[in-house]
Amino acid sequence: MRLSILKYLAVATALLSLACNQKEKTLVSDGPMSQKKYLGYVDTRVGTAVSIADITVTEVEEPMGYVSPIVGNPSALTHWTPQTARWTDRVITVPVPYWYDQEKIQGFRGTRYPNGAVVGDWGPMSIMPMTGDVIIDADARASKFSHDSEVAKPHYYSVKLDDYDIKTEFTAASKTAFFQFTFPESKSSSVVFDGVYVPGYYKVIPERNEIEGYTVIAGHFKNHFVAKFDKKFETYNVDLLPNVVDQNLVPDGFKAKYYNNDKFEGEPAVVVNHSKLNYNWLKEPAEGVNADFFSVEYTAALVARHTGEHTFELTTKDGTRMYMDDEMVIDQWMYRATGTNTFKVNLTKGQQYKLRIEYYDGSSTTEMHLRCAEPVEPNPQLGPQMALKGADGNAVFVTFATKDQEKVKMKVGTSLIDIEQARANMDEEFPNFDFTKAVEKGADVWEKELNMIQVEGSEEDKAIFYTALTKCFVNPRNLNENGRYFSPFDYQVHEGGQMYTDLSLWDTFRSLHPLWVIVKPEETTDVINGMLNAYEEGGWIPKWPNPWYRSIMMGTHGDAVIADAYVKGIRGFDTELAFKAMLKNATEKGNRGFSGRVGIEYFNDIGYVPTDIFGFYGEPVARTLEFSYDDYCIAQMAKALGKDEYYDDFMERSKRYINVLDEETGLVRGKKLNGEWLPPFDKSISVWAQGTDHDTEVYYKNHTLLVPHDIPGLSNFMGGDDKLIEYLDDFFEQDMYYVGDEFSMHAPYMYNSVGAPWRTQRVVRDMLAKYFFNDVGGLPGNDDCGQVSSWYVFGAMGFYPALPGTPVYEICSPIFNKAQINVGNGKVFTVVAKNNSKENAYIQSATLNGEPYNSSQLHHDAIIQGGELIFEMGPEPNMKWGLVR
Template sequence: MKKLLRKCLCFVLVAITLAACNAPSKEGADFANKGVLQYVDTRVGTAASIADITVTEVEEPMGYVSPIVGNPSALTHWTPQTATWTDRVITVPVPYWYDQEKIQGFRGTRYPNGAVVGDWGAMCIMPMTGVVSIDAKARASKFSHDSEIARPHYYSVKLDDYNIKAELTAASKTAFFQFTFPESKSSSVLFDGVFVPGYYKVIPERNEIEGYMIIAGNFRNHFVAKFDKEFETYRVDVLPAVVDANLVPEGFKASYYNNDKLEGEPTAFDTYSDLNREWLKAPVEGIKDDFFSAIYTGTLVARHSGEHTFELTTEDGTRMYLNNQLVIDKWEYRATGTETYTTKLTKGEKYDIRIEYYDGSGSTVMKLRCAEPVKQDPDFGSEMALIGADGNAVYVTFATKDQEKVKMKVGTSLIDLAQARANMDQEFPDFDFNKSVAKGAQVWENELDKIQVEGSEDDKAIFYTALTKCFVNPRNLNEDGRYFSPFDFKVHEGEMYTDLSIWDTFRSLHPLWVILKPQETTNIINGMLNAYKEGGWIPKWPNPWYRSIMMGTHADAVIADAYVKGIRGFDADLAFEAMLKNANVKGDRGFSGRVGIDYFNKMGYVPTDIFGFYGEPVARTLEFSYDDYCIAQMARALLKIDHLAEYMERSKRYINVFDKETGLVRGKKLNGEWLPPFDKSISVWAQGTDHDTEVYYKNHTLLVPHDIPGLANFMGGNDQLEAYLDDFFDKDMYYVGDEFSMHAPYMYNNIGAPWKTQKVVREMLSKYFFNDVGGLPGNDDCGQVSSWYVFGAMGFYPACPGDPIYQLCSPVLNKVVLNVGEGKTFTIIANNNSKENAYIQSAKLNGKEYTKCTLTHSDLMNGGDLVFEMGAEPNKNWGILK
């Protein structure tokens, strides 16, 4: 197991230092140091966890978050960029890493904060002085963390190499920058597409730049940038020409395989005059939409002697050979990226080109360009900037006086350029930066004010920073009542959200939104149903379109949990129809929902010899069973009695992968034969050491939140399940940074030992969460880990979404006031609370003695108060379920 990066950075001292070293604009300073925003540092989770985390070799205890700026659920968030891609245990396009020393620019990002997926529709902006450098690494500037201020509404940093102070605020669709330049005859601001080229046009009479980056097919990230300063010069770094018949006279021959490994014989063939292709579905008839591979071959005849630079842009894995020599090797699942290779060619000589490619899921991109050794007119880039051209980047330059502030607004849109300009004008109608910072601060103050807490300064900082992360995603695509659909690539009226990490967030993030954001919960579900109507399925991990990652179809849980808790405003019958489709129909059109559902419905489990390594067959069996339970609860609420009985029965199928010999889950073949105990092929997450594998099995065995009595019965009774949990926690086998068993600490409530839930939850919250850049114990997964903390710190948790019940635990905070809507509040008070006094001695709900270790959703939403008396020793008689 890798050694963890350990950093001990006291948050309070950092806040004081930051305020002293790099004071923001007046309004920024006011809001950075008052209200609850003073407790928030969005850099928490940008370094490896400082805790001693149980984690397997295939993961890393990193938050995978960035210091995001922008309104909650913004269409586009903004963050400093220290890297495009970073090789860690998992290679990811996370924009910002605390341990990196240079900033490459400021990224307009749609990376789902804390997840391990793609950053779609990204762009980057970098101010510079002197000679303009387009390459991100070459232009990057050193900076000091002492010069940073990182709040959800405001970010500031000093770019040391250029002596530029960069300040940033943002709303939902627009960023607002203020750059303080030194004296320079050549100050500049550069735009690029991070992973892909873009189309750029400069409109000097309006001090504007406009353009877009193509994400896939007709999916474009449009932007309009407006400055408060005139441009002196401007230039597009125009793309090299597409390699076409001028260089490859006989074109390219393509061979396609219906697998992602170039195995066996090709299934289909085609020919192309060039490789400048994007496919939303299958590239040719007879090939699958996803997980195919291809070989493209051609003969290039050089037109000039000298240095040639090839640019190969693909999504997912690629290799390029020139005369059988491997010159580009990027054979990995990834978002769209461009690789380059430079070599000398001789005029008239022939060169064999071979490109190998594999597609994972989503769209397909294959573009090959070549810059030939031909001297370019020095004015060409400027002339093309006025016309509009495809390029690697665009930049504008101007002279600046010492400490001159240059302001720039950047509106974004997925619909078109006109909408990007409208978004910019609506959100930031003028160039008053200070007023805009104050406006963003007020948005976040209102958001965080949904919960008021009392406790230590440290606990408040951890809590409000976590709560901030709970509101970053999912991403709202609504633009003036319209949205560009990722599912049919058309503009519609209504609601659409993406970057929903549903496999993670159904557990506690969405239940938190049900309490605090009921209307937006309705909007999210309507967005899911719009995706169903436009694409045929409710998405399970949209980013931005269907992603066939993770197991289960937990939109079932999100919808059922919302409905049984009183959320309305969506077509419940249509939602139920979509849930039934998940439960009975194999995926199509690029969507793989419940992979193995046909076997699950026939055999009662997903067989390991059909869905082996990476197939997660045991996990699928467990999760399909839980999803069916949620369908049953939806059926109960809709009075669909036949479906209720059927899906309650289906929800018991998890037992088919429970093995009496080992007392754990275990892979089972189609013929009913068990895999060997602790067989590593059960999952990618079970790889690594034998201890890693055991951790996987122990965590997964608890993945039955909907039927704890059934799980206890399998183990021999409540006492045996309690002993299992004791051993599980005592041996530190619980990985808090992953979601399989996040409900596990609360299971003691169900088996007559609620005092152990109080003990374990309190210990975990103090052990794993800190006021520190390394203060998250693992991938935040779009706010799921943070919401797990928020609930635990308040004193209750939705251990089984789909049931309108919360499990009570020991509050970290002394007082919590939740605004539950309609002017009502629900207050939780922990009297005599301290780190030592972690056990509930007694409780009163609205002044009456309360002896339950659970709380109903209706009690919560009706308002009132729950008062705990805390003590140093457990009261083993309180909260025992009768």
């Protein structure tokens, strides 16, 4: 019997490997196009290393994707990924879970990090299998691994943990992960759970082979989980938390000096006393203190109650330093460096020690927890006893003996609602312990996603394309749990309705959401309804929810997403409510922790955002440009709704970008409240204008093009179309374009608007070849929830939504011989490039549904109605084609 089981497992493993690596193969027809297998082309590690391309990038950025090998359904509540680091000190400090250049795996993270972005990972948890003595600390327990042992697909990941000789495989649905660990022979095989950055609550239920618990997210809601094994536990334990440092150790409490800036500048705005540091602040930490970008110094006199080694734990967000007797013992002075830092020190009973904690807050919520484990002999039975009752701890673990090559399976359900919902999610998504079927189920989900667009071309190009397409569907994150959702905006559970978060709207309005309009129109409606629910529950359309309002980035580009969807025929949402919310963005200052359009009162009064009021972090010039564009989108929505008076008003407002264009330099330029210009190329204009003088010039040149809604107006400012063409030619020839910089992503397509579409064809084709590769360094910049990937997807197909808010696309040069898009209702839109090759990059002529076509624009209706756009390609530009607008 044992031999037959081993044979069965060997066959199953072989079939699983085949399913993960098999490339294109036609399957049974499902809809208007015969379904094919594309998962074999996908490697989710693409973008996890620094770009291999020669990229123009300033000193304040880094050309890499900031993505991880994510596993889980599209828009999953929780994705899962290997964790090589809790955070990494790179050019920008970010809590990206996985970095290709790191040599060890610390665990496998249930993550809500927005893939490719530079924000926070909210409510993560980590799981680590091991043998031998249990090690809680993530760095200490980390195991070496080889990339050769990895399989990284959107539905399946596998790796060998070399230090423990454990093969780990997992798949995941929307709310549940399914692990299969292959252990060596060991008397002590374990699985450890922790909250990555914060402690958690854990309870072991041995009679059900379960662990349940939660971590607290910013003190306002919880990430609940239930883990169920197919093997009984022999032992279990909770690594209990130290006590909070309170008046028992600091009799006089903590004196807190709060500053309304993040640099301790000037006099304190507020001075108060805290009896302990054990707080979560959603907004301001004290009356009179800013909700964001404040700094604080806590001082206290600690009197030791025991002699011996004390272990301190300090949990914070953003930058923190801790001193004891003026000696720095913790140095974590980094933006968004969420985590728990520890240090150990020998103290003497009765002796007094000076404590000082410095902290600065960036944006969003704030945490401050200081705990201390005193040198008191612990009760070895307390951990296991508390594990059965349920207790707060740094981690929980279960242990069992394993035979050689024994497979232990484990499912982990998650929920934002409660533990019972987490269990229900687990039971619904993976009702049994059949791992092979679970992997096949995940593969089916992703094959259907990838089959929405079928392309014909080289194998290398298809690998780049389908890996990019995969990244387009990871976020935004759907919070719906069986007809209910927990709202991060009012902290209530709502019946029915929709809620999405991790929308990188500042980035994704440009091409990710327009892609969804074409291939996911129904879910686009759901996303917009989720945005409107956030408006009703929190007062505003979110502009970068992660998961609640974040006061980051410029503009309120939910306006663009809604307008673009509506003018392209997306319905099923309350348009009057949406328009009301859009008007609020354009007319009112933000409140309740939402920054809105920072400087809107000045924009509406004097026509721009002044640099001496909102400099550096305030991005005043970019705000002026983006507010103008958002107002253009509001105007398009008003026109579509028949609100002519609003249309006229907001079209006038959309011209205000001209107020920050300087005739002397021919570029954008910061302007003070009194109308005085900043010096040319003044670095104080923005944090992104720092670095070398060349970096600063690149910033100015890119930002000057941020007028997608009025290219004729920009052309007129520069002296005519020929001058704008000259500007663009120099811009690209001097290698000033950074494809990862969203400000100018539309720039290659601007040639279409000024009578030189052949230049768009050449530039886009060159960029696709220069910057994107089937390689771990194959992404040219932060993917930002699929924005860079969607930029590639559109360009590779031959058209791009250069002006969201209007139902037109700009045509470029497709790299594929054929691309078919399932646009729904049994219809397919096909782009064919005849005589296509790397050399034949120029459109010679075109037909649309058999009729001659001489426009460099493509209307949305032509796509949605289905049909065929055929290009004849050649090696030389046809300067007469595409001049019709």
